[in-house]
Amino acid sequence: MRPLRLTTRGLAFLAAGLAAVLAAVVLGYPDITRIGVLLAALPALAVLTGWRRTPRLGVRRSVAPDLLWPDGEATVTLEVRNEGRRPTLPFLATERLDPALGDAPRLVLPPLRVGERHAATYRLHPARRGVYALGPLALELRDPFGLTRAGLEPGDPAELVVLPRVHELGGVRLRREGDAGDWHVPHSVAPQGEDDISTRHYRYGDDLRRVHWPATAHRGQLMVRQEERPARRRATLVLDSRAKAHWGTDEDGSFEWAVSALASVAVHLGRQGWSLSLVSADTVREGTAARVLGADAVLRELARARVHWGDLDPVLRAARELPAGAVVAVATDHDEPALRRLVPARPHGAAGVLLLVRAETFAPGALADPPGPGAADRADRLARLARAGGWRTAVARAGDPPSTVWRAATAAPPDRTAARTVPAATAPTAAVPTGTATGTAEPAGTAAPPAVAR
Numbered sequence: 001m002r003p004l005r006l007t008t009r010g011l012a013f014l015a016a017g018l019a020a021v022l023a024a025v026v027l028g029y030p031d032i033t034r035i036g037v038l039l040a041a042l043p044a045l046a047v048l049t050g051w052r053r054t055p056r057l058g059v060r061r062s063v064a065p066d067l068l069w070p071d072g073e074a075t076v077t078l079e080v081r082n083e084g085r086r087p088t089l090p091f092l093a094t095e096r097l098d099p100a101l102g103d104a105p106r107l108v109l110p111p112l113r114v115g116e117r118h119a120a121t122y123r124l125h126p127a128r129r130g131v132y133a134l135g136p137l138a139l140e141l142r143d144p145f146g147l148t149r150a151g152l153e154p155g156d157p158a159e160l161v162v163l164p165r166v167h168e169l170g171g172v173r174l175r176r177e178g179d180a181g182d183w184h185v186p187h188s189v190a191p192q193g194e195d196d197i198s199t200r201h202y203r204y205g206d207d208l209r210r211v212h213w214p215a216t217a218h219r220g221q222l223m224v225r226q227e228e229r230p231a232r233r234r235a236t237l238v239l240d241s242r243a244k245a246h247w248g249t250d251e252d253g254s255f256e257w258a259v260s261a262l263a264s265v266a267v268h269l270g271r272q273g274w275s276l277s278l279v280s281a282d283t284v285r286e287g288t289a290a291r292v293l294g295a296d297a298v299l300r301e302l303a304r305a306r307v308h309w310g311d312l313d314p315v316l317r318a319a320r321e322l323p324a325g326a327v328v329a330v331a332t333d334h335d336e337p338a339l340r341r342l343v344p345a346r347p348h349g350a351a352g353v354l355l356l357v358r359a360e361t362f363a364p365g366a367l368a369d370p371p372g373p374g375a376a377d378r379a380d381r382l383a384r385l386a387r388a389g390g391w392r393t394a395v396a397r398a399g400d401p402p403s404t405v406w407r408a409a410t411a412a413p414p415d416r417t418a419a420r421t422v423p424a425a426t427a428p429t430a431a432v433p434t435g436t437a438t439g440t441a442e443p444a445g446t447a448a449p450p451a452v453a454r
Contacts, residue, residue: 004050010043010147017041046147055091055112056084059137059155067300068162074124076134080154082112093139095122098132101160109139126162128251129259131304134158163299164256164263169406199223235269237262237298238319238329238345239280243307245332247362254362254398255307258330261355261402263302265328268406270295274326279319281308289318312338319345326351332359333379333395343389352391353409356383361398 006014017040024032058081068074078095082088091109105122112118126132135157141150199215202222215223239262246255266276275292278301283289293301312335319327327346331339333356346352358379379395386393394409396402 004047004054004141004148004150006043006047007142007146007149009145010046013039013147014043042145043147046143046145050141050143050148050150054141054150054152055082055086055088057081057088057139057152057154058083059135061135061155061158063134063158063160066161068126068160070126070128070162070165072125072162074126074160076122076124076158076160078107078120078122078137079117080109080112080120080137081117082114085114087114088112091139091141093137095137096133096135096157097124098130100128100130101126101132107137124160126160128256129162129164129303132160132162134160161300161303164302165260166267166299167260167264167402169264169268169403199225233273233325234275234277234292234323235326235328236277236279236319236322236324237266238315238327238331238342239278239302239305240312240315240329240331240338241281241305241308242312242335243309245312245334245338245359246307247359248364249307252362252398254332254357254359257362257396257398257402258332258355258357259302259305261396261405262328262330263299264402265353265406266298266302267295269326269328270298277322277324278302279315279322280305281310281315282306284314284318289315290322313341316341316345320347323347324350326353328353328355330355330357332357333382334359336378336382339382340385343386343391346390352386352389353406354383354386354391354393355396355402355405355409356386356393357396358398 017036017038020032020036020039022036024030024036060079060081062077062079064075064077065072076095080093088109088111090111093107093109095105095107097104101124107120107122109118109120136153136155139152139154141152142148199212200223202211202224206224210224212223212225239258241255241258243249246258247253249255262278266278270276276295276298277290277292278298279289280301282305283291283301288301319329324347327350329342329345329352331342331354333339339356342354356379358376383393383395392409392411394405396405
C-alpha cells in the first residue's frame with residue numbers, strides 16, 4: 001500500500017488554515033483564528049479517518065486457459081474478499097496490465113460486508129507470444145472532500161503465458177545418415193527391482209527367482225538379473241538470439257520466425273518420443289540448458305525468449321557438451337565466423353539440421369529474394385559450409401513457412417555442395433503442432449499425433 005498523503009486540495013486547505021491563523025494572531029482577529037484552525041484541522045481529520053478506514057482485501061486471480069496461443073482468448077477472473085473487521089466502501093479499481101495486452105480494465109467494487117466476496121471477469125486477446133504480468137489490482141482511496149489519497153494494491157500478480165506459433169512439419173522422420181532403419185536407441189540400466197538382462201550383486205530382499213545362476217557360479221557369489229530399458233532419444237535445440245544477428249523483434253521479424261520454427265521442431269520431435277534440451281542465451285544464463293524437457297516445457301521456455309546483446313560462444317559451448325542423437329539449430333547468415341564455430345558443435349555421430357535464416361530479407365521493405373549477388377551468395381556459401389560439416393541445411397527467407405524449410409533441410413544430404421533454398425510460400429500453416437522428427441524422408445503414418453500438453 002502506498003502511504004496516505006494529502007492531495008493538492010488538502011495541502012491548499014492546510015496552507016490556508018496556517019496562514020489564516022498566523023494573520024489573525026498578528027492582526028488580532030480571534031474569529032479569523034477559529035476559521036484558520038478549522039481549515040488546518042480538516043486535512044488532519046481526513047488523514048486520521050482515512051487511515052482508520054483503509055480496507056483489508058484479499059484478491060485471487062485465475063486465468064483460463066493458463067496457456068494460450070497467439071490471437072486466442074483468455075478469461076481472467078478476479079475474486080475480491082473483505083478480510084478486514086469493517087464493511088468497505090465502494091471502490092473504483094484498475095487492473096494493471098502489460099501495455100501489449102491493451103487498455104487496463106477498470107472495475108467497480110461494491111461495498112463488501114466482513115468476509116463477503118465479489119467476482120469480476122475480463123477477457124484478453126494477446127496477438128503475440130510472451131509472458132505477460134496480470135495485476136496487481138490497484139485501488140485509490142480518497143476521503144469525501146478529496147483532501148487525502150492512498151493507493152492500495154492487494155494480492156499478488158499472475159502470469160499469462162502465450163506460446164509461440166507452431167506449424168505442422170509433415171511426416172518426416174529423422175534417421176542417421178546411412179542407416180536403413182530408424183534412429184538407433186541405446187539402452188540404459190534401470191533401477192533395482194525391475195527385470196533385466198544384466199547382473200548385479202544380490203541384495204537383501206531381492207526375489208530369489210531372479211538369481212542369475214551362470215553368473216553366480218562364475219563369480220562365486222549370488223548375482224541377480226537387472227533390467228535394461230530403452231533410453232529416450234535426445235535432441236538438442238539451439239537458438240541464435242543475438243540482437244545483432246536479427247532484423248526486427250516484432251511479429252514479422254527474423255527473431256520471431258526463428259522462435260516459431262524451433263517451437264515447431266520441438267513439438268515435431270516431442271511427438272516422436274525425443275527428449276529435448278533447449279540451448280539459448282536465456283537457458284545458458286539461468287543454468288538450465290542441460291535440463292531434459294518435454295515439448296510443452298520447451299514451448300514455455302520459448303515463450304520467454306528475448307534477443308540479447310552478447311556472443312554466441314557460450315551457447316555453442318553448452319550445446320557441444322550435451323550428449324545428443326540430434327542437434328537442430330536456427331541461426332542467421334549475418335555472422336560467418338559464428339556459423340563456422342557452430343558447425344563443430346554437432347557431436348560426432350549425431351544428426352544435425354540447420355535452418356539458416358537470411359535475416360536481411362526480414363528488413364522492412366526488403367524483397368524476399370533481393371536481386372544480384374551478395375547476401376544470397378553468402379547464404380549459399382554458408383549453407384555449403386554447414387553441409388561439409390555434416391549438417392542438413394536449408395536457407396529460409398521472409399515469407400517461407402517453417403514447414404517448407406524443414407522439409408527442404410531434412411531432405412538434403414549433409415554432403416551436398418550446392419546450397420538448397422526453398423521456394424517462397426504464400427502463407428504459413430499455423431496450427432497446433434503435430435509432427436515427426438528430422439532427417440531422411442519417410443512416409444507419414446495415418447494416425448493423428450496427440451495435441452501438445454498445456
